[in-house]
Amino acid sequence: MSVTDFDRLPIAASPAAEGHLKVVPVRHRARTIGTVAAVVVLALILQSVLGNPRWGWGIFAEWFFSEPVLAGLGRTLLLTALGALFGFTLGTLLALARVSSSPLLAGLAWGFIWLFRSLPLIVLLLILNNLGYLYETVALGVPFTDITFASWSTTQLMTPFLAAVLGLTLNLGAFSAEVIRGGILSVDQGQHEAAAALGLPKGHQARRIVLPQAMRSIVPTAFNEIIGLAKGTSVVYVLALPELFYTIQIIYRRNLEVIPLLMVATVWYLIILSVLSVIQYHIERHYARGALRTLPPNAFRVVFAKLGLVALHPAEKPVAPAEEAQSAPVTSRGFEGLPRGGAVEIRGVAKSFGTLKVLSDIDLSFAPGSVTAIIGPSGSGKSTLLRTINHLERVDEGTIAIDGELIGYRREGDTLYELEEREILKRRTDVGMVFQNFNLFPHLTVLQNITEAPIRVRGLGKAEAEALARDLLARVGLAEKADAYPRQLSGGQQQRVAIARTLALKPKVLLFDEPTSALDPELVGEVLNVIRELAASGITLIIVTHEIGFARDVADRIIFMEQGRVVESGPPVQILNAPRHQRTADFLARVN
Structure with a gap:
């Protein structure tokens, strides 16, 4: 290479100059085109929905917070809460029975799950609502004897609301049992053995060791079931129970404004779904402790950080990375004072x-x-x-x-x-x-x-x-x-x-x-x-x-x-x- 060639080479920047260099990220043209296309599609949808007077947004606003709609919404939320509470309680018991060492108990739980997963919810609700046809009374007493402590008329006891709660519970219990069982089976066998080796009782093992780890697998699918339950409450219209959807039906049959009233129901279901999604995010975040080195930020903190009110990542006590800790010298104090060894x-x-x-x-x-x-x-x-x-x-x-x-x-x-x-x-x-x-x-x-x-x-x-x-x-x-x-x-x-x-x-x-x-x-x-x-x-x-x-x-x-x-x-x-x-x-x- 000649002297002239050396003269043509670029002169290397000094370290001080390099510290002020501007960094330009690579441009992704396909991503830009996709973003523009998404904005166009979103604008078309908004123009179509908001610009079409036949959607009846005035009627929508009139009925959205009306007393009948809010009463139906309250009944939907109550059915969802009770169905989820009792359904997952039943599902947990069934899941524990399925993994028990008793063949008869496991078989009985499997039979229950098989039956109620097979029955359509609407059929189950109708059977429960007509249970008085099969059994005139419901009695509390000693099985296989004539000893009875109390009895009730089945027709009076099985109200539409009770039939709805019981039907939703049995249906969700059967499906959630398999979700919970899958979560339990996902916990490594070594965790069971370690807990047993420490002398922890079975109940404590399940509550403190197994279920908290199983929840990481359970929560996403469980919330799918809860969201399905919230929407599935609309099926109780067959019992003439005025929850949200049945209330909407009654109103639009009177004023014939079908689309605006259906949009009222749609938006309320979207709100319910959104609230449940936020709850799911925070529950998943809670049970991610220990599974992730850094937890995802709290959803509310993200919103407040966007508004400039708080820092996105709060200051935490630093933990040395495992890679750095590997080279740290081990300095221990000995083990004097331990119990005498056994023979x-x-x-x-x-x-x-x-x-x-x-x-x-x-x-x-x-x-x-x-x-x-x-x-x-x-x-x-x-x-x-x-x-x-x-x-x-x-x-x-x-x-x-x-x-x-x-x-x-x-x-x-x-x-x-x-x-x-x-x-x-x-x-x-x-x-x-x-x-x-x-x-x-x-x-x-x-x-x-x-x-x-x-x-x-x-x-x-x-x-x-x-x-x-x-x-x-x-x-x-x-x-x-x-x-x-x-x-x-x-x-x-x-x-x-x-x-x-x-x-x-x-x-x-x-x-x-x-x-x-x-x-x-x-x-x-x-x-x-x-x-x-x-x-x-x-x-x-x-x-x-x-x-x-x-x-x-x-x-x-x-x-x-x-x-x-x-x-x-x-x-x-x-x-x-x-x-x-x-x-x-x-x-x-x-x-x-």
Whole structure:
């Protein structure tokens, strides 16, 4: 290149000049054409509707706020509210029955749903309105006896309004049951297991853990059903019940102004839909907590921000992004003061899934305060053995005891009787479990994740539980993350929160199911450091792991399993350096 060529090159702008460069976004001609076309279409529609005198806007204005119309609107809103309240209450009960372990209860719920989803609403309303033809009286008493406490005439009891509410309830209940069941099934199974492992009762699990997460799937479809219900109230005209649409019909049959009166009904239905849509938006926003790193802005705040009254995004306490937090050093305070470790006795345990034998005649003892690592190939039964220790999996044969107390059963002679759920949950709190995939509750903050079980299971006051939680977070090096949601944390941080959550119940035995397998290699060390400190605390640790080096450093004993059996057990030096069984040697040769 010649000197002349260099002279023709553009001179690079200085950094100061670059800071003042004007940025021009790329022009999207197709978008511009589409916008112009939309404006033209909208103008044509407005001109057609507002410029045509046959729409009768004067008559529309005359009747829009008239007393009969408002009375009909009020009845429509009342039917919608009652139908939604009772319908979703019934639907929730039916959904819980559908997912219950009772075949008869699940079958009965399925039959109800099948019947009332099949019946057209108008047919159901007519049947209910004529129920007096089938049953002269409705009685309250003891079934299958002549004992009656009270009775009423069916014709007098089943008024058109009651028939409408009952019909809308039965119809919505059948459809909403499947919506709610779908939401329940959408919650990851790990959430159920984590709640059970913390000893939370079934009702509390459903109310605080499962349903709040299920609501993210339920709400959009549920509001479709509610909007359909609001419009479906027009069907009750067959009962001569003067709701909005029937009132409009009466008026236009008298004055023959059909279109203006239909527009009155149309606009009111649009207003109802708009209000329900705003409510839906805010409910969805509420249940999006923890699922999104940044919540969408409040709809009212958007309007006020457009008017310049408030800022669109209020100042919030900053939470460090997970990517930045990954490199943060882990500084914890140790785990002195934890309860004394418990002794674990496993005798003759066997477990099958169908024809697949997962565990065969397992006999193991774990001394108080010992640290045991269980290794072996995938599918060898390691995780299943761990889950039987806290009764997340029922054993087919054998017993498991903590400090001499059976887990999941009581013994009378040669017979084992499984305990009721309440007793199982109570004993399970002595056996904490940290899962491979963390299983933190995403809709709860870190602090709430840790305090949930101590408050509900141990009976701690909120202030005491929060003080305990903050202390444990400091011990695992996450004191500043109390108000963050799990999604805002790195994998290593989430696992450390899971450890703190388990320790909050002060268990005698702590189970780790491959605690680092779901982590990036860079994050493994921070979790293993916490487990190392736990190993020195005196609590009994049983760890399923593929980290052979970690097992060598921390464990008192290593157990090698294959095909549901204990192949070899002994000190780390013996198992890892001089295994007695050839299968153990072959496995270690592959993983080292």
